[in-house]
Amino acid sequence: MKKLICILISLCTITFIGCSNKTNKPLDSKGTSNAVNLQTKKDSSKKDVSNSTNKKEATTAENTSKSNNDSKNIETIVNNLSKEDDANNENTSNSEKVNPETAKENPSISESEIMNLINNGEQALRSIFKGSAYYSKNIIIKNDVYYGEVTDFSSREEMADSLKPYFTNEAINSLLDKYLITENGKLYFTIGDAGRRVNYDDSQRNIEYNENKITVTFSRVYSENDIGKEVKTLQLIDGKWLFTNFWYV
Known part of the structure; x- marks a missing residue:
């Protein structure tokens, strides 16, 4: 029995020593090479990943720079076009302005404007x-x-003001002196029918231009010896057309 126990103890001891030697056995050359290759592959993989990341970052930076440059170029083009438009608008605005001196040299206005x-x-x-x-x-x-x-x-001044947009001061004063009077602090104006008038729409119209003056004559034939006529005279004063003569004046 003691011998059997000793044999078992010996076997366990031998088995333990054998396992310990196997675990701590150094790598042979082949194992070392495989480990080195594995490490090299890991390093290479890291390097590829790093290079790929760097390339992506470089590409992104390049695209960003290009985008910024494109934006600056677009902004420059827009600004230039805006400046051109402003210049064109200013030139157009200046060309549309009426120069009073030019108007005086060219008194012609359209017939519809005259009738208005x-x-x-x-x-x-x-x-x-x-x-x-x-x-x-x-x-x-x-x-x-x-x-x-x-x-x-x-x-009288208030009455005169109502006529100033269309008549010269001389024409207004001539009209009011002829038809307006003051009695006991009150204003009185001539009353009565104006007599026969021509109709502007169905009368013959003749317009004559003479430097800063326009004469418009309306005539209507009622019979062989009866011809109605009215004359209106416009004069260009300080760039504005005003009547110096009307039917009433």
Whole structure:
């Protein structure tokens, strides 16, 4: 029995020593080569990854730089176009400005513009001749002329201002001196019918240009010996066309 126990102890001892020697056995040349190759592959893989990363970063940096350059180029082009547009607009704006001196040298305006001035002047005069005085019940007679009280204008100056957009100061003063009077601090204007008038739309129209002056003559044949006629005269003053003569003036 003791012998059997000794034999078992010996076998266990031998087995333990053998396993220990196998675990601590150094690598042979082949194992060493494989380990080196494995390490080399790892290093190479790391290097490839590093190179790939560097290439990506370089490509990204290059693309970013190119994008920035493209943006700067586009911005430069836009700015240049904007400057060109501003210059063109300024030139166009300057070309559209009316030079009063040039206007005086070339007084011609379109026929429709002339008729628009005539119609506006006509309405301004009608607001006075067919205004409150015409329908007034407070009437006075002076030198066989009937006058109605003016209630829609408070002064001669106010009445004159309503005519200034279309008539010269001389024409306005001539008209008011002839038809407007003041009695007891009140304004009175001549009342009565204007007589026969020509119709602008169905009358023969003749327009004459003479330097800074335009004369418009309306005529209408009623019979062989009866011809109606009205003359309007416009003059260019400080770049503005104003009437110096109208039917009433």
